[in-house]
Amino acid sequence: MARSPGLLQPGYRDCLDLQAVHRKRLQWALFAVAAGILLLIPVVGRILSLNHRGLPAAQSTAVIDLRDRSVTRGAEQGPAEGPLEVSRYASQWDIQLPLGSADRPYEVRLTTPQGQQVFAARGVATISGGITLLRVEVSLSSASPGPYVLSSESRHSLGIHMR
Numbered sequence: 001m002a003r004s005p006g007l008l009q010p011g012y013r014d015c016l017d018l019q020a021v022h023r024k025r026l027q028w029a030l031f032a033v034a035a036g037i038l039l040l041i042p043v044v045g046r047i048l049s050l051n052h053r054g055l056p057a058a059q060s061t062a063v064i065d066l067r068d069r070s071v072t073r074g075a076e077q078g079p080a081e082g083p084l085e086v087s088r089y090a091s092q093w094d095i096q097l098p099l100g101s102a103d104r105p106y107e108v109r110l111t112t113p114q115g116q117q118v119f120a121a122r123g124v125a126t127i128s129g130g131i132t133l134l135r136v137e138v139s140l141s142s143a144s145p146g147p148y149v150l151s152s153e154s155r156h157s158l159g160i161h162m163r
Contacts, residue, residue: 006133006134016048052128060087060089060090060091060092061087061090061091061092061093061094062086062090062093062094063093063094063096064086064094064095064096064150065084066095066096066097066098067096067097067098067099067131068098069098069119079137088128088141088143088145089140089142090138091137091138091141092132092135092138093135093136093138094134095108095133095136096131096132096133096135097125097132097134098132099132100123101130103124103125103126103127104124104125104131105122105123105124105125106123106124106134106151107121107152108122108123108134108136108146108151108152109123109150109151109152110140110149110150111148111149112147112148113147113148113149118143119140119143120150121136121137121138121140122136122137123135
């Protein structure tokens with residue numbers, strides 16, 4: 001039986017049709033993957049840029065303002081204040097002490113809520129422009145994020161949340 005170039009066996013024609021369908025599905029799958037990657041790139045970039053903005057440089061200074069957080073004396077308690085947010089990546093803390101604090105040496109401690117000491121430092125407070133400033137060098141980058149208690153030898157303690 002002689003074949004003419006335009007005539008194909010019925011099974012061979014089905015095979016060619018299946019190959020064409022498979023090729024189209026593969027093209028659509030590749031298109032979907034490429035589109036997904038193109039949509040994912042800006043999302044990942046945004047997440048990475050937010051993470052880098054959240055991490056200050058290793059030589060940064062955290063300002064801890066305690067001027068309005070003086071110790072309440074007597075039976076009356078002051079209003080409940082939330083914890084301060086402090087970056088654990090700061091290498092220096094500038095602690096602005098409550099109004100009326102003396103310019104003298106201070107020891108500050110950072111402990112867990114259970115009382116376990118994480119860090120202790122000494123520094124000399126100075127008064128400038130009516131603000132008593134205690135500057136201490138810290139190294140807390142290995143500390144876990146979460147609640148901590150900052151206290152001084154004057155028994156004044158304050159809730160701090162490390163981020």
